[in-house]
Amino acid sequence: MPTQIIFGTDGWRGVIAEDFTFENVRRCAQGMARYLIATKQTTRGLVVGYDTRFESDLFAQAVAEVLAAHGIKVYLVDRPTPTPVISYAILAQNAHGAVNLTSSHNPPIWGGFKVRADYAGAIAPEGLKQIESLIPPPEEIQRVNFDDARAKGLIEIFDPKPAFVKQLDKLVNRAPLRQAGLTVAVDSMWGAGMGWFKDLLAGGATRVVEIHDHRNPSFPEMNNPEPIPPNVNHLMELVKRERAHLGIATDGDADRIGGSTEKGVFINQLQMYALLALYLLEVRGQRGAIVRTLNTTVMLDKLAKRFNVPLYETGVGFKYVAPKIVETKALIGGEESGGYAFQGHIPERDGIVAGLYLLDFVVQTGKTPSQLLDHLFELVGPHYYERIDTSFPEEQRGAIIARLQSAQPSEIAGFKVTGINLMDGFKYLLADGGWLVIRFSGTEPIMRFYVETTQNHKRRDVLDAGLKLAGLK
Numbered sequence: 001m002p003t004q005i006i007f008g009t010d011g012w013r014g015v016i017a018e019d020f021t022f023e024n025v026r027r028c029a030q031g032m033a034r035y036l037i038a039t040k041q042t043t044r045g046l047v048v049g050y051d052t053r054f055e056s057d058l059f060a061q062a063v064a065e066v067l068a069a070h071g072i073k074v075y076l077v078d079r080p081t082p083t084p085v086i087s088y089a090i091l092a093q094n095a096h097g098a099v100n101l102t103s104s105h106n107p108p109i110w111g112g113f114k115v116r117a118d119y120a121g122a123i124a125p126e127g128l129k130q131i132e133s134l135i136p137p138p139e140e141i142q143r144v145n146f147d148d149a150r151a152k153g154l155i156e157i158f159d160p161k162p163a164f165v166k167q168l169d170k171l172v173n174r175a176p177l178r179q180a181g182l183t184v185a186v187d188s189m190w191g192a193g194m195g196w197f198k199d200l201l202a203g204g205a206t207r208v209v210e211i212h213d214h215r216n217p218s219f220p221e222m223n224n225p226e227p228i229p230p231n232v233n234h235l236m237e238l239v240k241r242e243r244a245h246l247g248i249a250t251d252g253d254a255d256r257i258g259g260s261t262e263k264g265v266f267i268n269q270l271q272m273y274a275l276l277a278l279y280l281l282e283v284r285g286q287r288g289a290i291v292r293t294l295n296t297t298v299m300l301d302k303l304a305k306r307f308n309v310p311l312y313e314t315g316v317g318f319k320y321v322a323p324k325i326v327e328t329k330a331l332i333g334g335e336e337s338g339g340y341a342f343q344g345h346i347p348e349r350d351g352i353v354a355g356l357y358l359l360d361f362v363v364q365t366g367k368t369p370s371q372l373l374d375h376l377f378e379l380v381g382p383h384y385y386e387r388i389d390t391s392f393p394e395e396q397r398g399a400i401i402a403r404l405q406s407a408q409p410s411e412i413a414g415f416k417v418t419g420i421n422l423m424d425g426f427k428y429l430l431a432d433g434g435w436l437v438i439r440f441s442g443t444e445p446i447m448r449f450y451v452e453t454t455q456n457h458k459r460r461d462v463l464d465a466g467l468k469l470a471g472l473k
Contacts, residue, residue: 002027007132009317009442010122013103013112016054020111023138025059025101028113029066030142031135032099035127036072038134041096041118045073049086049160051102051192051253053111054217056080059101061146063113067099068149069142076157080192080215082254084350085164087120091346092163097123102192105226105251105337106444108219121322121347128319168200171345172356178204180363185244185260186210186355187235189225190217193254196352201359209242211235225251227258227338227351228387229266236264246362246369248355255349256338259358261369269338270297270385270452274376276340276354277332279361281307288331288343291324293317294427295437295450296336302380315424317442322347336387336450383434384456388449388463389441392472397440400447403471404438412436412469413461415453426469436466447472 003019005012005028012028014020036042048064050056057080064074075093077086086100096118103112115131117123123131149155168174178201186208188194194213201208211234212221222231227249239247239260247260259267267275274297280286281303289310292300304311312328314320316335325333325347334340339349342357361372377383392400404426409417412428421427425439434453441448447470451462467473 002137005132005135007128009319011112011114011128013106013110015109016111022059022062023141025113026062026066026141026143027135027138029063029099030140031131032115033067033070033072034134035131036096037070038130042070042072045075045093045095047075047077047086047089047093047095047098049077049081049083049089049098049100049102051100052080052190052194052215052217053103053108053252056101056111059111062143063099063101064155065143065146065149066141068154069144071154073153074149074155076155078157078159081160082192082196082250082352083114084255084346084348084352085160087116087346087348088164088167089160090116090118090120092160093158100253102253104253105224105256107224108217116348119326119347121326122318124323125319165200167345168353168356171342171353172360174200174356176363177201177356177359178206181205182245182359182362183207183209183242184359185235185238185242185247187227187232187238187247187249188213188254189222189227189231189249189251190215190219191225191250191252191254193250193351196254197248197355200352200356209238209244211238219252227251227256228269232258232260232266236260236266240264246359248358250351250355251338254351257340257351257354257358258338259369261373263370265370267369267373268385269336270299270383271373271376272338272354272358273297273334273340274299274303274380275361275372276357277303278376278379279357280331280343281309283361283364286331286343289328291321291328291330291333293321293335294421294423295439296334297383297385297452298433298435299376299380299383306379313423316439318349381454382456383452383454384459385450385452386459386463387451388467389446390449390467390472391445392447394445400470400472404469407469409469413458413465415458415462430462434462436462438466438470
């Protein structure tokens with residue numbers, strides 16, 4: 001019986017060689033081809049990209065063969081490429097969308113089939129469901145020989161970097177960054193972002209020191225290529241060792257960012273989002289809506305009020321964030337996982353642009369990252385964040401959901417519960433202005449527990465209360 005393929009947040013992910021096989025990837029490609037035909041999107045072709053994971057390049061070729069069999073032109077990247085670069089290539093090539101063979105920040109055993117729409121952002125949930133519904137059994141796969149398709153011009157291998165760099169130069173002036181004389185520590189986490197900051201900042205007084213900067217599908221020295229502790233510990237050690245002015249980490253496909261202060265202290269995802277929003281609002285003087293998922297920081301709400309801009313809350317994932325960014329012409333949109341999108345660019349997480357913006361914030365203000373965080377807290381007050389990811393018995397999923405649905409706590413860890421938001425999982429609003437979110441991951445078989453509070457010593461208490469609510473403690 002064929003594997004049941006279910007599209008999650010951005011597409012489909014599976015364990016390589018177990019369910020993420022060439023046959024199943026071709027089935028997904030067949031579903032994508034049928035979707036393009038059904039929606040009359042076959043004339044302008046599709047970009048196909050891949051990351052540094054095991055055989056991602058060969059999986060990409062398999063996708064190209066299926067699309068070409070349906071007469072759909074394929075623009076295939078010439079090397080492992082960051083997701084935002086692949087997404088921008090949709091616009092540069094005037095394509096109908098993209099398929100990206102990446103599992104982003106997941107552990108090394110995972111592979112992924114990520115899809116993007118013609119506006120260079122996530123396909124809306126109803127589109128993902130339509131693609132999923134069109135995935136056939138193996139015997140219905142159509143494919144052509146890769147070399148024959150190239151010879152006929154149905155597959156074109158291209159370099160997406162020049163067009164993306166040209167776009168970057170519209171967003172940020174790199175000359176002052178190159179000449180600033182700073183030391184920038186970079187951890188590309190063995191991923192598709194390798195070498196990008198070195199190339200973009202080369203030729204001046206600024207020095208980039210990079211680690212984990214070549215392809216290694218086993219992602220050694222980290223649990224998975226996600227720019228959060230403990231995976232970023234090597235970056236923070238590098239910052240201290242090199243006396244760097246800041247540290248930047250990108251995840252496996254470089255659409256997410258993590259950071260380190262000049263003291264080797266991690267800049268968490270909520271702090272990073274608030275800093276980037278503050279940079280756009282205060283330093284660049286830009287205005288526009290802020291879009292955030294329900295599990296990211298209320299510091300954004302306070303910045304929105306201070307600078308008189310609207311704020312919109314969405315469910316978790318860029319399949320919700322991207323359409324809202326487009327609808328509201330937002331200044332910035334992002335999520336707790338470290339992915340942020342920016343006005344004037346694409347409605348897509350972009351760790352490269354985020355890293356350049358963070359560096360520009362330091363250069364333009366003359367402040368260290370620690371001083372920028374102090375400035376942020378002067379404006380919105382201190383906020384403290386923590387997240388726990390935990391596995392759970394899959395057979396108990398229904399019981400856990402029922403338990404949370406029936407629970408109506410009036411207080412959590414001593415904080416009065418002022419409201420419950422059921423938009424995506426379970427969000428408990430707390431009297432101190434903080435919150436607790438409990439939800440199942442859309443990409444991995446785990447549960448996530450998130451907290452933000454104004455009282456640092458209460459973080460663990462709130463998380464423990466969340467685990468008890470779910471019956472996992």
